[in-house]
Amino acid sequence: MSNLLVLGATSDVAQALAHRFAAHGFNIVLAARETDRLASVMSDLEIRYNAQVHTVEFNALDYGMTILTFTMTLPAKPDLWWPACSATWEARTWRKADFSRSREELLTLITPARFLCSTLWPTILRNAGPVQSLASVLWRETGDARVTTFTAAPKAAFSCLSVRACATGCSSRMCM
Amino acid sequence: MDGIIARGNGGCYGDSALAPNVISTLRYNKFLDFDAEAGIIQCQAGVLLSDLVAVIVEKGWFLAVTPGTKMITVGGAIASDVHGKAQHHAGNFSDHLLEMDVMLADGSLVTCSKEENPELFWTTAGGMGLTGIILHARIKLIPLETAYFKQQSIKAENLDKLMDLIEDSEPWPYSVAWIDCITRGKNMGRGVIMRGDHARLSDLTDDRQKQAPLTLKPKLKLNVPIYFPDFALNSLSMKIFNNLYYHKQIPTKVEAIVGYNTFFYPLDSIQNWNRIYGKRGFVQYQFILPKDNSRQGMHEILGRIVDSGIVSFLAVLKLYGKQNGYLPFAMEGYSLALDFPIVDGLFEFLDQLDEIVLSYGGRLYLTKDARMSKDMFMKSYSGVERFLEEVDGFNSDNKFRSFQSDRIGVTS
Numbered sequence: 001m002s003n004l005l006v007l008g009a010t011s012d013v014a015q016a017l018a019h020r021f022a023a024h025g026f027n028i029v030l031a032a033r034e035t036d037r038l039a040s041v042m043s044d045l046e047i048r049y050n051a052q053v054h055t056v057e058f059n060a061l062d063y064g065m066t067i068l069t070f071t072m073t074l075p076a077k078p079d080l081w082w083p084a085c086s087a088t089w090e091a092r093t094w095r096k097a098d099f100s101r102s103r104e105e106l107l108t109l110i111t112p113a114r115f116l117c118s119t120l121w122p123t124i125l126r127n128a129g130p131v132q133s134l135a136s137v138l139w140r141e142t143g144d145a146r147v148t149t150f151t152a153a154p155k156a157a158f159s160c161l162s163v164r165a166c167a168t169g170c171s172s173r174m175c176m
Numbered sequence: 177m178d179g180i181i182a183r184g185n186g187g188c189y190g191d192s193a194l195a196p197n198v199i200s201t202l203r204y205n206k207f208l209d210f211d212a213e214a215g216i217i218q219c220q221a222g223v224l225l226s227d228l229v230a231v232i233v234e235k236g237w238f239l240a241v242t243p244g245t246k247m248i249t250v251g252g253a254i255a256s257d258v259h260g261k262a263q264h265h266a267g268n269f270s271d272h273l274l275e276m277d278v279m280l281a282d283g284s285l286v287t288c289s290k291e292e293n294p295e296l297f298w299t300t301a302g303g304m305g306l307t308g309i310i311l312h313a314r315i316k317l318i319p320l321e322t323a324y325f326k327q328q329s330i331k332a333e334n335l336d337k338l339m340d341l342i343e344d345s346e347p348w349p350y351s352v353a354w355i356d357c358i359t360r361g362k363n364m365g366r367g368v369i370m371r372g373d374h375a376r377l378s379d380l381t382d383d384r385q386k387q388a389p390l391t392l393k394p395k396l397k398l399n400v401p402i403y404f405p406d407f408a409l410n411s412l413s414m415k416i417f418n419n420l421y422y423h424k425q426i427p428t429k430v431e432a433i434v435g436y437n438t439f440f441y442p443l444d445s446i447q448n449w450n451r452i453y454g455k456r457g458f459v460q461y462q463f464i465l466p467k468d469n470s471r472q473g474m475h476e477i478l479g480r481i482v483d484s485g486i487v488s489f490l491a492v493l494k495l496y497g498k499q500n501g502y503l504p505f506a507m508e509g510y511s512l513a514l515d516f517p518i519v520d521g522l523f524e525f526l527d528q529l530d531e532i533v534l535s536y537g538g539r540l541y542l543t544k545d546a547r548m549s550k551d552m553f554m555k556s557y558s559g560v561e562r563f564l565e566e567v568d569g570f571n572s573d574n575k576f577r578s579f580q581s582d583r584i585g586v587t588s
Contacts, residue, residue: 043206044208047207047210048231
């Protein structure tokens, strides 16, 4: 049985990934800042797919965290690491946006990439574990409806990774 | 924000889940707990019955009550207090609901069951979403040995013989009848009754079924890719369809072992089946009459339908038992569900049928209703005063309302 580690697991994209992999027989480790928000995600994955699911705390903004301290919290060595980082905003609401919040969102987007490239990636390479990532930037000109199209972030930011584009808006459905 | 209604998968045929503000529960769709020993599952209200059934069947459990489609949410099943082929035996969905959490108009979250806050429980079950938003449910399941059913299909050449067969089938836990609403004369109301029971392991004959008794072979889904033209469903084409359907079964009685999808959810295997009715759509008209005068009433209504030239594409006849709750549709009696493609004069004709239904002490099913008048609703639903009183207690400012509840006078 393979183990998948999803970083940033409270996001819908991350949960869609977890569903897809659990359906294929993976055991799942959900890592996020607020693990209490993962209780229903965990029970859902366990009941739907008979998967073993664990949650661990992970904060990409915690500059004091090292790969060693983080991996020590994991229940098993992951066969696949999948950081799922996303940011969403709309062009029309951008003008009215609270920029302190936007900064936080941008940091959330960029910091895992930094973390991944500088610390995680070399470590994983040494352990010969594959890594895939899905980064999403949502941009929409008009309309109030929630947009569910995700596009790949600039590939340069993840040049060492395999970035895939997908369209999903639902935690239980996903295109890969 | 006033004028809110919770909406599941949009399976109601009318406007019961439409309002100025609609809250979709579809993303609130997680399983919370499953006790595989006791057969009790807890989930959020947006879980689809299709997902629920997929999870529980492989673990040897099934829903005690399931409607003819699994493309509805748990919350919708509670709000409509749905029933199915087992209504005369197992009652309605709420009879197997152990507990639910409801968010009331003031934002408070209240747990209710038949013992705890029973007023809220019985007003919410079948209450069409007017007490609040159903968030979580705990459901008691029934055990399964296999995912298959023993099914018998028996033809009857007219309405009386069909109703005799339905009454003879009362010991069967599941029964429902297809009825021909076009043929006149001595064969008026001819039909086919389908009755069944859970297949035990010893009933299975196919090796593949025996090896994996709780797993069904994946079935190809059909799709109706385009809307049929409005003239496609006419009296001639429907007469041909009815003749083919009735005569496709040559012996009077046929027995078969079928999977639960074929037994319970035949329409779910045809995606976009509503396109058969064309862009004008259709109206579903389901009524129930008390058992004492059901035969006379069904004869009169079928006669009116046959004479009117307005044809029903599909019609389903079923014997019901009692229903709990403050707004029960079911009573001991017969229900007929009709699908009328929308044609000129249909709504006037349905008004006439309403009067006949009312004269026999019957009522219409709110979940499938799109047009019932306030007068018809108030006169036909016997528990309505108590229901209005309770709804007023939980939803005094009419925060929760739908276009249907406004139309039938529950909210205004």
